[in-house]
Amino acid sequence: MADHPGEVAATINDQRLSEEASPLIDQLVADAVASRLTSQDHTLWGEAAEAEAAVRLAWTTLHETSRPLLAEIDALRAELRAEGVDRVVLAGMGGSSLAPEVITATAGVPLTVLDTTDADQVADALAGDLENTVLVVSSKSGSTVETDSHRRIFEVAFRELGIDPGSRIVVVTDPGSPLEELASGYRRVFQADPNVGGRYSALTAFGLVPAGLAGADVAALLDEAAAASRVLSQDTADNPAFVLAAALAGAHARGAEKVVLADTGSGITGFGDWAEQLVAESTGKDGTGLLPVVVESPEAPGFADAGEDATAVAIGATGGALSTSGSLGGLILLWEYATAIAGKLLGINPFDQPDVEAAKKAARALLDNPTEQGGTGQSFVDGPIEVYGAPDGVTSLGEALQVLTGAAPEFGYISVQAYLDRIADASAAVLRGELARKTGLQTTFGWGPRFLHSTGQYHKGGHQNGVFLQLTGAAEIDIEVPDRPYSLNTLQLAQAAGDGQVLSGLDRPLLRLHLTDRAAGLAHLVHTLAEVAK
Structure with missing residues (x-):
C-alpha cells in the first residue's frame, strides 16, 4: 500500500519491460495525453471512436x-x-x-x-x-x-x-x-x-x-480518488497511468497479450475481479487486446512462471514484472486512466463492447424457442457428468479434456466457465490452477453468467486463441420468474447454450460438462484432471 491516502504508484520491475515502455511514455508525455484525458478530450482515440468517447468520459471527474x-x-x-x-x-x-x-x-x-x-x-x-x-x-x-x-x-x-x-x-x-x-x-x-x-x-x-x-x-x-487525480492528470514521465499503460502496450507489441493479476499484500479484497472486466471489455476487440488472468496468489500457476505471452502484474507494492499500489479509490482511478490510455496505444476504442450483445441475443432466442442446449448433442456420460460436444470417437472425460486443451495453440489460453452457485460450489475455482499446472497454458476462471459481462467481450472480440470449458449443473430447486415464461434454471442453461453457440460459430473449441450431482461431479472432474497426463 502507498503511505498516504490517494497515493498511487506503478513500478516496472523488469529491464526489458522498462525498455519497451520508455518510448511509449515519451510519446504520451509529448501528446499531453493525461491532461487531455482529464479534460475529456474525445478525440484521443481517433475519428472512429469520437462519437462513443464523447459520451463516455465523465468518469475522470x-x-x-x-x-x-x-x-x-x-x-x-x-x-x-x-x-x-x-x-x-x-x-x-x-x-x-x-x-x-x-x-x-x-x-x-x-x-x-x-x-x-x-x-x-x-x-x-x-x-x-x-x-x-x-x-x-x-x-x-x-x-x-x-x-x-x-x-x-x-x-x-x-x-x-x-x-x-x-x-x-x-x-x-x-x-x-x-x-x-x-x-x-x-x-x-x-x-x-x-x-x-x-x-x-x-x-x-x-x-x-x-x-x-x-x-x-x-x-x-472519493477523497482517495481526488488525491490520485492530481497525479494522474499530469503529463510527466512518472505518471503511474503512463507507466502502467505503456508497459502493458509495449509488452503486447512483442506478443504478451495476457495480464496476470495477483494480490501481493495490497489490503484490498477482490480488486482483480473488478480490473478483469475493465481491461477485458475495454481492450478485447478487433482481434486484439489484453486478457486479464486473475490468479489466487503470487505462487499460483501462471504468475511467477508467466511466459512470453503474459505480463505478471502485482496488485501491491512488490512482485511481478509490473506492480501497482495505492488506496482503493486511487487504484480504481489509476487503472481506469491506464486502461483508457492503453486503448489509445493499442489503436482501439476502449469504451464500446461490440461483441457482448451476441451471447445475449442467442440466449434470448433459446428462451423464445428452446432447442437442444448448445446446439451439440450429448456425447457420453462419465459418472456424474454428462459430456456435450466431444469429438466423435472420444468416450471418456479424461480423453475429452485432453482433446480440448490440446486444441489450444501455442500461447493460447483456457477459459473455465462455471454456471454454478459461486458460494456453495466455490470449490470449482480450483480447476483454474489445476488446468494451468497441467497444461502450462494461461487459464482463466469465470462464474456464469457474471463473466459474460466481463471477459465475455474478449472471448469473442479479442485474440482468437482460446479454448472453452463450460460447466453447468443440476440444481436442487428451481425458481419461476414472475410474469415471465421461464424459470431461473431455464435462463441459466439458455445463457450457457447461447454463449456456446456464439463461440462455436467462431470455430472456438468448446466442451460442456453437465454435473448431474454438483458435489460429486466436481470431485470426479478434479480427480480426472489429476490423472490426465500433461
Missing part, C-alpha cells in the same frame, strides 16, 4: 461530481436503519456489482451480491432475513435480464411476507431507462451519470449507493 450523492446515501441509510432494515442485497451484473463487492469486502461490511441466475444461490439470498432486507436493483440499461429477474422474484417474496415491495427496493439506473420508468413506487431511485460506461462506473451511484448503504465509507473513497 467523478471524485467531484459524485459528492452530492453522499448526503443522500447517508440519509437513506439512516432511514432504513431506523426501521430495522440493515441487510443489503444487491441485484446487478458487471460494473453494477463488481465495484460494490470490492468496496464492501475491503471495508469489511456485509453485502449480499446477486450476479447470478443460479436458483440455489438466489434461494440462499431469499432465505436471509427478508424482514430486515433492502434490495438494491442496479442496471445501467434498465433491462438487464438477470437483474430484472431478481427484482421480480424479490417483489413476490416481500409481498408474501406482508411487506410492501416498494418500501424495500432501491433503484440505481440511467435517466430514462425502462427501470426508471417502472420504479415510481419504489423507495428511492438514484440516477447515475449517463456519460459513464458501466465498467468505469465504480465512483458513480452504481458503486457508491449499494456500498454506502451497506456501511462502507464511500466519502473516503
Whole structure:
C-alpha cells in the first residue's frame, strides 16, 4: 500500500519491460495525453471512436461530481436503519456489482451480491432475513435480464411476507431507462451519470449507493480518488497511468497479450475481479487486446512462471514484472486512466463492447424457442457428468479434456466457465490452477453468467486463441420468474447454450460438462484432471 491516502504508484520491475515502455511514455508525455484525458478530450482515440468517447468520459471527474450523492446515501441509510432494515442485497451484473463487492469486502461490511441466475444461490439470498432486507436493483440499461429477474422474484417474496415491495427496493439506473420508468413506487431511485460506461462506473451511484448503504465509507473513497487525480492528470514521465499503460502496450507489441493479476499484500479484497472486466471489455476487440488472468496468489500457476505471452502484474507494492499500489479509490482511478490510455496505444476504442450483445441475443432466442442446449448433442456420460460436444470417437472425460486443451495453440489460453452457485460450489475455482499446472497454458476462471459481462467481450472480440470449458449443473430447486415464461434454471442453461453457440460459430473449441450431482461431479472432474497426463 502507498503511505498516504490517494497515493498511487506503478513500478516496472523488469529491464526489458522498462525498455519497451520508455518510448511509449515519451510519446504520451509529448501528446499531453493525461491532461487531455482529464479534460475529456474525445478525440484521443481517433475519428472512429469520437462519437462513443464523447459520451463516455465523465468518469475522470467523478471524485467531484459524485459528492452530492453522499448526503443522500447517508440519509437513506439512516432511514432504513431506523426501521430495522440493515441487510443489503444487491441485484446487478458487471460494473453494477463488481465495484460494490470490492468496496464492501475491503471495508469489511456485509453485502449480499446477486450476479447470478443460479436458483440455489438466489434461494440462499431469499432465505436471509427478508424482514430486515433492502434490495438494491442496479442496471445501467434498465433491462438487464438477470437483474430484472431478481427484482421480480424479490417483489413476490416481500409481498408474501406482508411487506410492501416498494418500501424495500432501491433503484440505481440511467435517466430514462425502462427501470426508471417502472420504479415510481419504489423507495428511492438514484440516477447515475449517463456519460459513464458501466465498467468505469465504480465512483458513480452504481458503486457508491449499494456500498454506502451497506456501511462502507464511500466519502473516503472519493477523497482517495481526488488525491490520485492530481497525479494522474499530469503529463510527466512518472505518471503511474503512463507507466502502467505503456508497459502493458509495449509488452503486447512483442506478443504478451495476457495480464496476470495477483494480490501481493495490497489490503484490498477482490480488486482483480473488478480490473478483469475493465481491461477485458475495454481492450478485447478487433482481434486484439489484453486478457486479464486473475490468479489466487503470487505462487499460483501462471504468475511467477508467466511466459512470453503474459505480463505478471502485482496488485501491491512488490512482485511481478509490473506492480501497482495505492488506496482503493486511487487504484480504481489509476487503472481506469491506464486502461483508457492503453486503448489509445493499442489503436482501439476502449469504451464500446461490440461483441457482448451476441451471447445475449442467442440466449434470448433459446428462451423464445428452446432447442437442444448448445446446439451439440450429448456425447457420453462419465459418472456424474454428462459430456456435450466431444469429438466423435472420444468416450471418456479424461480423453475429452485432453482433446480440448490440446486444441489450444501455442500461447493460447483456457477459459473455465462455471454456471454454478459461486458460494456453495466455490470449490470449482480450483480447476483454474489445476488446468494451468497441467497444461502450462494461461487459464482463466469465470462464474456464469457474471463473466459474460466481463471477459465475455474478449472471448469473442479479442485474440482468437482460446479454448472453452463450460460447466453447468443440476440444481436442487428451481425458481419461476414472475410474469415471465421461464424459470431461473431455464435462463441459466439458455445463457450457457447461447454463449456456446456464439463461440462455436467462431470455430472456438468448446466442451460442456453437465454435473448431474454438483458435489460429486466436481470431485470426479478434479480427480480426472489429476490423472490426465500433461
